[in-house]
Amino acid sequence: xxxxxxxQAYQTRIEAVxxxxxxxxxxxxxxxxxxxxxxxxxxxxxxxPLLVYATGETLGLAPExxxxxxxxxxxxxxxxxxxxxxxxxxxDDLRRGKPSCHCAYDEATAILAGDALQxxxxxxxxxxxxxxxxxQRLRMIQQLSIASGSxxxxxxxAIDLAAVGQALxxxxxxxxxxxxxxxxxxxxxxxxxxxxxxxxxxxLIQLDxxxxxxxxxxxxxxxxxxxxxxxxxxxxTRGADAAAGKPTYPSVMGMSAAKRKLDELYLEAVAAxxxxxxxxxxxxxxxxxxxxx
Amino acid sequence: xxxxxxxQAYQTRIEAVxxxxxxxxxxxxxxxxxxxxxxxxxxxxxxxPLLVYATGETLGLAPExxxxxxxxxxxxxxxxxxxxxxxxxxxDDLRRGKPSCHCAYDEATAILAGDALQxxxxxxxxxxxxxxxxxQRLRMIQQLSIASGSxxxxxxxAIDLAAVGQALxxxxxxxxxxxxxxxxxxxxxxxxxxxxxxxxxxxLIQLDxxxxxxxxxxxxxxxxxxxxxxxxxxxxTRGADAAAGKPTYPSVMGMSAAKRKLDELYLEAVAAxxxxxxxxxxxxxxxxxxxxx
Numbered sequence: 001x002x003x004x005x006x007x008q009a010y011q012t013r014i015e016a017v018x019x020x021x022x023x024x025x026x027x028x029x030x031x032x033x034x035x036x037x038x039x040x041x042x043x044x045x046x047x048x049p050l051l052v053y054a055t056g057e058t059l060g061l062a063p064e065x066x067x068x069x070x071x072x073x074x075x076x077x078x079x080x081x082x083x084x085x086x087x088x089x090x091x092d093d094l095r096r097g098k099p100s101c102h103c104a105y106d107e108a109t110a111i112l113a114g115d116a117l118q119x120x121x122x123x124x125x126x127x128x129x130x131x132x133x134x135x136q137r138l139r140m141i142q143q144l145s146i147a148s149g150s151x152x153x154x155x156x157x158a159i160d161l162a163a164v165g166q167a168l169x170x171x172x173x174x175x176x177x178x179x180x181x182x183x184x185x186x187x188x189x190x191x192x193x194x195x196x197x198x199x200x201x202x203x204l205i206q207l208d209x210x211x212x213x214x215x216x217x218x219x220x221x222x223x224x225x226x227x228x229x230x231x232x233x234x235x236x237t238r239g240a241d242a243a244a245g246k247p248t249y250p251s252v253m254g255m256s257a258a259k260r261k262l263d264e265l266y267l268e269a270v271a272a273x274x275x276x277x278x279x280x281x282x283x284x285x286x287x288x289x290x291x292x293x
Numbered sequence: 294x295x296x297x298x299x300x301q302a303y304q305t306r307i308e309a310v311x312x313x314x315x316x317x318x319x320x321x322x323x324x325x326x327x328x329x330x331x332x333x334x335x336x337x338x339x340x341x342p343l344l345v346y347a348t349g350e351t352l353g354l355a356p357e358x359x360x361x362x363x364x365x366x367x368x369x370x371x372x373x374x375x376x377x378x379x380x381x382x383x384x385d386d387l388r389r390g391k392p393s394c395h396c397a398y399d400e401a402t403a404i405l406a407g408d409a410l411q412x413x414x415x416x417x418x419x420x421x422x423x424x425x426x427x428x429q430r431l432r433m434i435q436q437l438s439i440a441s442g443s444x445x446x447x448x449x450x451a452i453d454l455a456a457v458g459q460a461l462x463x464x465x466x467x468x469x470x471x472x473x474x475x476x477x478x479x480x481x482x483x484x485x486x487x488x489x490x491x492x493x494x495x496x497l498i499q500l501d502x503x504x505x506x507x508x509x510x511x512x513x514x515x516x517x518x519x520x521x522x523x524x525x526x527x528x529x530t531r532g533a534d535a536a537a538g539k540p541t542y543p544s545v546m547g548m549s550a551a552k553r554k555l556d557e558l559y560l561e562a563v564a565a566x567x568x569x570x571x572x573x574x575x576x577x578x579x580x581x582x583x584x585x586x
Contacts, residue, residue, distance in 0.1 A: 023443055032443055032451040083408060086381075088400030107381030108454050111404065112447050115376060118408065119442035122415045126435040134427035141434060142419040149412035150316055150325055154405050158325040161401050 004283055007050055010063070014049040015041070017067045018074060021124055035105045035113040036120075040078045042096050045291075047218070047284070048073045048188040054280035055192035055207060059199070068128040069140060069191040072121040076148045077184055079117035082110050084157060090244065097235035118148070132195050139194045147183040156180025165245040173252050174216065181222075182215030206272050210281060213269035218288050220262045223248035224255070225293065235293060262289055297576055300343055303356070307342040308334070310360045311367060314417055328398045328406040329413075333371045335389050338584075340511070340577070341366045341481040347573035348485035348500060352492070361421040362433060362484040365414040369441045370477055372410035375403050377450060383537065390528035411441070425488050432487045440476040449473025458538040466545050467509065474515075475508030499565050503574060506562035511581050513555045516541035517548070518586065528586060555582055 003011075018040055023033045049070035056066045085092040085100035086107060093103050102110035125141045132140075146152055156179025163176060189211035193204050226241045227250055241248050249258040269285045296304075311333055316326045342363035349359045378385045378393035379400060386396050395403035418434045425433075439445055449472025456469060482504035486497050519534045520543055534541050542551040562578045 027444070029443070029448050029451040029455065031455065032448060036443065079408075083404055086401075086404065088404060108379075109451065111376055111379065111381060112443075112451050112454075115372075115407070115411065116443035116447040118411050119438045119445075119447065123435060123438035123442060126431045126438065134431050138419045138427050138430055142416060145412045145416035145419065149416060150322070150329065150405075150409035151320070152412075154409040154412065155322050155325060158322040158402065158405050161405075162322065162324065 003287060004280070006280055007054070007283060007287075010050050010053040011046050013053070013063060013067070014046050014070055014074065017071045021068070021071050021120070031105065031109060032112055032116065035101055035109045036117055038104055039082050039095075039101045039113060040075065040117070042098060044074070044078070044096060046074060047288070048077055048184060050284060051185065051188035051211070051214075051281075052192045054278070054284055055189045056195065057280055058207070058276055058278040059193065059196040059203070061192065061195055065129050065132055065195055066192055068124040069195060070188075072124045072144060073184060073188050073191065075117045075121040075124070076144065076153070079114040079121070080148075080153055080157070080184075082114040082117070086110060089157070089161065090240070092237055092240060094235070094237050128195070131197065136194055140191050143190050143194065144187050147187040152179055152183035153181075156183065160246065163247055166247065168247040168252060170249075170253055173247055173249065177216060177219040178212075181219050182212060185215035185218060186211040203276065206274075206276060207281075210269050210272040210285075213265045213272060214285055214288060217262055217265035217269060217285070220249045220258055220265065221289055221291065223250055224258055224262065225291075227255070229292060265289075296580060297573070299573055300347070300576060303343050303346040304339050306346070306356060306360070307339050307363055307367065310364045314361070314364050314413070324398065324402060325405055325409065328394055328402045329410055331397055332375050332388075332394045332406060333368065333410070335391060337367070337371070337389060339367060340581070341370055341477060343577060344478065344481035344504070344507075344574075345485045347571070347577055348482045349488065350573055351500070351569055351571040352486065352489040352496070354485065354488055358422050358425055358488055359485055361417040362488065363481075365417045365437060366477060366481050366484065368410045368414040368417070369437065369446070372407040372414070373441075373446055373450070373477075375407040375410070379403060382450070382454065383533070385530055385533060387528070387530050421488075424490065429487055433484050436483050436487065437480055440480040445472055445476035446474075449476065453539065456540055459540065461540040461545060463542075463546055466540055466542065470509060470512040471505075474512050475505065478508035478511060479504040496569065499567075499569060500574075503562050503565040503578070506558045506565060507578055507581060510555055510558035510562060510578070513542045513551055513558065514582055514584065516543055517551055517555065518584075520548070522585060558582075 022037050022040055025034045027033055052066050052070040053063055082101045084090050085095055086102055092100055101113055122141060125137055128137050156176055159176045160180055189207050193199055193207055266285055266289045270282060273281055315330050315333055318327045320326055345359050345363040346356055374388060375394045377383050378388055379395055386393055394406055415434060418430055421430050449469055452469045453473055482500050486492055486500055559578055559582045563575060566574055
């Protein structure tokens with residue numbers, strides 16, 4: 001599925017921003033900085049930054065004020081992937097079709113690269129450009145720190161590890177993913193919303209509901225692809241979740257029910273945007289359910 | 294060496310603050326939260342929080358406005374210890390006389406506990422109490438994110454790992470420690486200074502110089518203790534640095550020169566405080582060079 005020129009332009013934009021905010025490989029410690037750049041500048045879909053910009057467009061925000069928030073979210077996402085891939089965690093050698101960070105470098109460097117990317121993410125949010133006020137920046141930092149912490153993304157990963165080999169209910173599975181992937185996807189939309197000078201409460205509720213549906217839809221599709229796609233297309237090891245004994249939507253509710261759930265979440269995400277001028281958010285929702293990797 | 298009732302009161306204070314800000318073990322994911330509390334509430338010296346409060350006292354600040362900054366720095370410090378102890382890093386089974394986090398729990402939980410503590414540290418700084426302004430809080434977050442990132446603490450750890458088995462000069466060793474331990478000790482003083490409503494530039498320079506000397510003195514003494522103390526007193530494995538082939542001040546410059554350097558740094562730290570009313574900062578400097586663990 002090909003994305004629109006508007007989203008492609010934002011992809012190009014965030015690549016340039018990431019390139020700019022990451023420490024140069026000339027700066028010491030070089031191996032650490034090289035590893036950070038290797039993992040970040042590695043051709044991701046940039047779904048979270050796209051969500052930041054697309055939400056900003058819906059609210060009439062100029063993209064330049066969202067560059068640092070968009071980059072911050074992506075850095076948090078990449079750090080979580082680096083740590084998730086470690087031998088003590090999911091032990092995955094492949095990420096985006098290339099050796100994962102600890103394979104390309106070493107485990108210690110991968111741990112430290114993740115740690116440094118998290119710190120850099122928060123640093124960037126302190127530097128978000130005017131006209132975002134200090135108060136707005138603090139609200140963003142608070143949102144992202146909660147969403148990425150023990151009651152958000154990291155907590156979701158802990159639940160995920162504990163769930164290996166367990167028989168979860170659909171509700172338990174949903175709780176896990178609301179934390180593990182949902183929290184950061186929701187953050188992407190909320191950070192852009194918090195940057196708006198005069199945010200209408202009703203719009204915030206709509207956007208937040210969209211983001212929650214999108215986050216779950218993303219995970220359901222991820223689980224489906226883990227079974228129906230192949231390693232080369234995915235750029236990560238196909239069937240890794242099933243092989244690791246991880247509960248997935250298809251394993252918990254069956255493949256056809258999982259696909260029905262995906263459709264329902266998509267429709268709910270679209271419905272949440274009613275009355276908003278949000279063509280790019282609609283496109284991201286469509287892309288999420290139709291993507292093949 | 295016994296510390297004064299004033300510093301003891303701050304130790305008691307920070308223990309209560311840390312106890313309060315850490316997620317309860319009742320909250321999911323329980324194992325993760327239990328591990329976070331295990332590592333943080335583990336009887337550390339709390340040198341960094343003490344520095345925050347002592348700097349605040351010098352500048353006439355009430356301790357309650359420094360509770361969250363003090364806790365934030367300690368959480369960053371503890372997360373770095375958890376990750377440093379991992380098998381892929383320093384591979385140390387003992388921390389503060391008890392099994393390190395990955396031994397008491399498991400590697401994955403230790404990685405995630407560290408990650409979550411870092412996020413919580415930044416979250417706390419967004420919530421620092423009035424009368425600290427939003428602008429001041431942002432400056433604190435920026436300072437701590439830079440000091441703990443790839444050009445600060447994490448960068449120092451990367452340099453440290455790369456230095457194993459290498460013959461460093463005294464200058465290279467100093468560069469490593471300025472990053473690895475110095476950056477966070479400096480942060481402790483700077484965060485308190487940034488909380489002051491009307492900071493005099495000259496005072497900031499004095500305090501910063503004190504902090505730089507103290508950070509290095511701390512590391513020199515650490516290296517000396519690694520050789521001259523014993524495992525039980527240290528609460529961590531004695532001789533671990535030497536056994537790992539890590540360059541230390543005694544190994545690079547000899548034990549008597551290392552002890553002379555320690556004295557010089559102590560005197561320079563004390564001199565930096567001239568004209569300031571800073572009895573607790575003086576005591577921390579004295580404690581740093583005379584401590585036995």
